[in-house]
Amino acid sequence: MDTGGLLELYETRVRSQVPQLPPLGAVVCHDGPLVRTHYGTHGTVGHPPLTGPLPPGLVRRQAEAFAARREGARWKVHGHDPAGLAGELEAAGFEPGPERSVLVAAFDGLAPPQGPPADVRSLGAWEADPAWWPRLRELAAACGPHPDPLEEFETEAAWCGGRGDAAVVLADGRPAAAGWARVVPGTDVVAVGGLTSAPAAADLVRSWRGLGAMYRYEGARYCCAEAAGETRTALLAAGFTEVDTVRTFTLTPEGAPGATTRPVLGFGGVRQNAVWDRLWGEFGFRTKVVDMPGFAPPAPCATWPLGDPVEEHTRPVERAVRRALTAATAPGDRLYWMDWQHPCSDFDPHRVGRPGQPPWPGWAFPNGDFYLYLDTELRFGTFGHPWEPSLTVFGAPLLAAAEADLTRLLGEPLRRRD
Structure with missing residues (x-):
């Protein structure tokens, strides 16, 4: 493939792939041809190849959006972009970084x-x-x-x-x-x-x-x-073949930056295995159908029966659990959402689920998998058992926040230990 073909490949398969749906723990905002991605700690601006100048004030509006969130930002400007874009970015407070070459190769051609x-x-x-x-x-x-x-x-x-x-x-x-x-x-x-x-x-x-x-x-x-x-x-x-140049422009927020940790993080590997090991060793977690109830948390705890996993049943339960988890934590506290044999999440319940924030991770209501919300020290949490099916809540602060709502929605508990 010649240079023109590689450039077209880069433009269509790389530059044009700006987020339409948010990455994990992020919020995506569309503003004309621009796409801002807010990660809660910083942000980026992306766009497909531009055919002409941006509308007046659009660049500055992006800087203002990041400033309102106290986020820094990065914006890549390519050699084929309109000539005035770099100047508009600098006027809005973005600082240019060093120029790099954009290189493309077919693996077969290396x-x-x-x-x-x-x-x-x-x-x-x-x-x-x-x-x-x-x-x-x-x-x-x-x-x-x-x-x-x-x-x-x-x-x-x-x-x-x-x-x-x-x-x-x-x-x-x-x-x-x-x-x-x-x-x-x-x-x-x-x-x-x-x-x-x-x-x-x-x-x-x-x-x-x-x-x-x-x-x-x-x-x-x-x-x-x-x-x-x-x-x-x-x-x-x-x-490799050089097809373009690129320079990253960086915006640094004035004063103290906002949060230093994303509202939602994925985690796995050794860290995730350590949590599962504690659940197996200390909480009697078991996954076979014959292992009932499959979870033995410390008192106080209560287990409620669950109905069919249809929206009219699940939505009120999810709202009740999320309210209780938020009430049982302080801003800056983190929770785990554990999904057996799948990627798991580490998140701040006070920075998700509201307008302008990323979605709340996971679910309490099990739907074919074991779902758990856990305090990072495993002092309280929920356990959704897909085979019973049931929802267990343990730990004094969480049980106090959740019990009345769950009993109203699901009836009296199947089991309880005080």
Whole structure:
């Protein structure tokens, strides 16, 4: 594919893929051709390729929207964008970052490695050494800024589902270089988020050819990267083509920033397993149909019978549980929503579910899976059993907040311990 074809591929499959639905824990706002994504800690502005100048005042309106939320923001400006866009951003308070080249390659067109293959290890693999993550963070912090900051990639890694990966290149058993990338949603293109070493750049990129294979048997077909200096030179030598330039403009909020943690985070791996282990060991959690009641929380606790999982039954129960969880927590407290054998969430109940906030994560009413809301110290929570079916509430503060509503909606408890 020639340069024009690769540019068209990049424009249609990467730049045009601005969020229509919100990412985990985020809010998406459309304003003309622009799409703002608010993550609760920062935000981004995206848009398809522009064919002309933006309407007057539109850029400044985006800056005002982020200021109202006390969020910083990032806005990428490409070489093919209207000439006056960069000036409008600076006038609205955005500061330009360094220019990078936009590089695109077909995996089939990458040059084979020169010499012995590098020892590239995926951190998404089961055999990955957890000690490599701190070293990866050190390597990332020593260079940059990166197109997709590592801390944001880590925040969303639990939800990538085989469509993202961080990897390290080992030298004498120790990570000497690192990179991270993820598949652009709905496409066969891998977007590189960051590379810490020019000599290892091509080796890391080659390792991501299989990303997305669980959704497409052959895996990804193309790769795009933003690079400058020696990394750009190394990727061009490996078979990439420069199709555009890009510069990230950054807006920093005045005064103290708002929240430093997203309202909703996905979590998995070692941390998630530790929660499940405690539930198995301390709460008698069991998942077989014959294991009834399958959960033995400490007193005080009560278990209510549930009806069919249809909307007219579930909505009042969900509202009651959410009110009780909010009442039992203070602003800034976090809860877990646990979904057996699925990704789980860590969230602040005071920053979700209201206008301008991301949706409330998960459900209390079980629908074929075991659902649990838990205080992060497991002092109180709910347990939805899909086979009984039933809803257990435990812990004094939560039970006091939920009992009257649940008894009114579901009748007297099946079981109770004071």
